[in-house]
Amino acid sequence: MDLKASIDQRIERCLPKISEEPRIIHKAMRYCVFPGGKRIRPIIVLEACKACGGKDKDALTAACAVELIHTYSLIHDDLPSMDDDDFRRGKPSCHKKFGEANAILAGDALLTLAFNILAADLEPKTAVKIIKELSEAAGTHGMVGGQVLDLATSSLPGRGTDPEGIPSRKGRGINYLKTARIFEAAAKIGAMAAGASGKKIKAMAGFGINFGMAFQLADDIADKDGLGFTDALSARREANRLIGKAKESLEIFGPRADGLAKIADLLLT
């Protein structure tokens, strides 16, 4: 079974069934989680675990928790009072399909469930390490903080990009909090699930941060038609540089980290 299929199977098992009451909320949760996207965050968890000598099964719950948290953030980000997106992955966004209240609650429930499965499934010492890392990455010094800053600055012209098309210092801060912090956590908790040393966890943090910053840039390049040719070029160059740095962080892991290196390379194509 490939990684995405293992992840989907694990997520399937941890979500309440639609037949359980209240059905509408379980329906909404599943609607947003499946079929989902590329599952890149949970795949990074599994590959980071492998790079540290662990097995997929050691990290599947942690991988699943990251994806639940990512999905919750998409649901809340799409809300009318936030980014106001009517569509997500080619279908109506959660609040369009189930109403705003159920969308808010589905996000809340996915966030809550992420911590539940970690506490329920993992050996206690590993569980608390991972819960601590993930909750920091998802909180006001991570994802939530990034969304707050993003909303606060998105009405200002030229908020995130300086004249060279590279995100400005402020934009870079937002990109770290909103996007890269959770990639950092994904790589770190993969290592934690493998029982890796502090040195290896730190190296994984380096991979995750640089990969995450490049990921946001790639997203900007793909999204923003408004990005001029020169801007796009320099953003591409910066993404290349970041991916190079991400791969440097992998050196201490040797060939076991080939999976992660491949994911990094794929981002640039």
Next chain:
Amino acid sequence: MDLKASIDQRIERCLPKISEEPRIIHKAMRYCVFPGGKRIRPIIVLEACKACGGKDKDALTAACAVELIHTYSLIHDDLPSMDDDDFRRGKPSCHKKFGEANAILAGDALLTLAFNILAADLEPKTAVKIIKELSEAAGTHGMVGGQVLDLATSSLPGRGTDPEGIPSRKGRGINYLKTARIFEAAAKIGAMAAGASGKKIKAMAGFGINFGMAFQLADDIADKDGLGFTDALSARREANRLIGKAKESLEIFGPRADGLAKIADLLLT
């Protein structure tokens, strides 16, 4: 220091300072948590811990986590798409003061922080037990589920009350999920923090459920001017019966549970 003061001090310590970026979200979180209400849920955590032979300091983090989760639920419940309340505890509700997006994110952040402090502060085995219990109580088979059902049925006439003024079966189910389940968790995690046996944890569950159901009834009696004299009378009788049951659950703890018994009695006055 009385219990409320110890709880407030612990909450104060775990919340990010307003001077930390992004300030607006830390301001919003503190605005909702302070001065707060009677802190009855965290006080139950501390008293349950004491009843099981534990010390306040063993249970303070768990108490604080329950209050953060309670506060998050109030913020989200008040939102325009939910109960649409402009005021909470005599001041503008979070979304009225900070805008809807920041209110949603402040709730998200408080929920996330609750799990963070449990994982960061407690001995791992106790931490995972408590995180598991709290996340179940807060999820779709608890608080979130109750809010979903409440919203789904609140537009129907006579939703929760049968002709005798006692909540109907459906209303009782909602009251359990929305209100009593978190009281059950509060009492149980107090016992868990004290390292209590399964038997004692179960007895605390009995206390929490019955107290919580009575709490919701008392709230209904106080709130609903529409409740006729006979209805109010039978609701009062039912609350009395529930408090009696709650106190029965405390018998195995002896005089150490006097604090909890007193809280139960106070509810009826």
